[in-house]
Amino acid sequence: MGGLNLEVFKFGMYLMFPIGIMFYFGTNLDQRFTVPDFWPKPENANKVPFDRDEIHEELERLRARRLYLREKRLANEGQQQGQQQQNNNSNE
Numbered sequence: 001m002g003g004l005n006l007e008v009f010k011f012g013m014y015l016m017f018p019i020g021i022m023f024y025f026g027t028n029l030d031q032r033f034t035v036p037d038f039w040p041k042p043e044n045a046n047k048v049p050f051d052r053d054e055i056h057e058e059l060e061r062l063r064a065r066r067l068y069l070r071e072k073r074l075a076n077e078g079q080q081q082g083q084q085q086q087n088n089n090s091n092e
Contacts, residue, residue: 049055 049058
């Protein structure tokens with residue numbers, strides 16, 4: 001048997017090995033694993049409105065956008081229906 005010196009060496013290895021691994025791989029994580037410009041800048045991010053006027057302006061903006069997209073979609077559907085009718089008339 002190894003005796004007391006072997007037990008002290010094993011105990012030291014059991015303690016120092018995980019600490020050494022954590023120290024080696026755990027330092028400078030910000031420099032190793034950061035992706036530049038990953039998060040949007042505050043001026044480009046969405047801002048939640050809190051004032052009554054800001055909420056009203058945001059609702060108006062969303063309503064106008066929804067109506068614009070609806071008109072655009074209806075116009076596209078009307079064009080597609082017109083093209084289908086022309087194709088049906090030309091096939092007959």
